[in-house]
Amino acid sequence: MADEVANTMANEMANTAPIDVAVGILMQANGDVLLGQRPAGKPYAGYWEFPGGKVEAGESIFAALQREFVEELGIEVRSAEPWCCVDYAYPHAHVRLHFYISHDWRGEPQSLEGQAFAWQGSVECTPLLPATIPLIAWLDRMRFG
Numbered sequence: 001m002a003d004e005v006a007n008t009m010a011n012e013m014a015n016t017a018p019i020d021v022a023v024g025i026l027m028q029a030n031g032d033v034l035l036g037q038r039p040a041g042k043p044y045a046g047y048w049e050f051p052g053g054k055v056e057a058g059e060s061i062f063a064a065l066q067r068e069f070v071e072e073l074g075i076e077v078r079s080a081e082p083w084c085c086v087d088y089a090y091p092h093a094h095v096r097l098h099f100y101i102s103h104d105w106r107g108e109p110q111s112l113e114g115q116a117f118a119w120q121g122s123v124e125c126t127p128l129l130p131a132t133i134p135l136i137a138w139l140d141r142m143r144f145g
């Protein structure tokens with residue numbers, strides 16, 4: 001019964017307009033990418049993700065990306081290219097994730113929200129947010145061929 005209720009909620013959520021989320025993959029020259037761990041108090045606390053957050057009303061996706069990197073990590077993202085877009089229906093929200101790749105930022109990551117972060121070659125942080133899991137294989141193909 002609990003499963004049925006959860007499935008119904010997920011299906012209803014899938015029919016609602018998605019929430020746009022801007023997500024940034026900072027990539028160093030050697031291919032390492034930056035991941036962060038979701039802080040306590042958020043859904044999926046303790047799960048790893050690429051830094052980012054919800055786009056606010058009237059804000060472009062790139063502006064949201066820049067704002068989130070300043071707020072969470074104290075980093076100025078100078079430029080980034082859109083890479084892929086993933087829709088995912090969580091029980092708490094239907095999200096549309098806009099992933100960008102950046103090779104061009106200023107500053108060293110700081111833990112401004114008390115979160116852990118890590119530069120990773122092959123990504124070994126677990127658990128990863130479910131919607132982010134498929135990205136790792138795509139990213140590896142791009143980075144390592």
Ligand SMILES: Nc1nc2c([nH]c(=O)n2[C@H]2C[C@H](O)[C@@H](COP(=O)(O)OP(=O)(O)OP(=O)(O)O)O2)c(=O)[nH]1
Pocket residue numbers: 021022023042043048049050051052053054055088090093095097129130131132
């Ligand atoms: N940043 C980020 N979010 C992701 C990834 N994968 C994934 O499913 N998400 C989901 C989790 C959340 O439902 C949503 C991001 O929203 P959030 O709650 O972290 O956004 P926010 O920082 O604006 O949070 P808040 O102001 O509402 O507290 O996107 C990912 O790799 N990075």
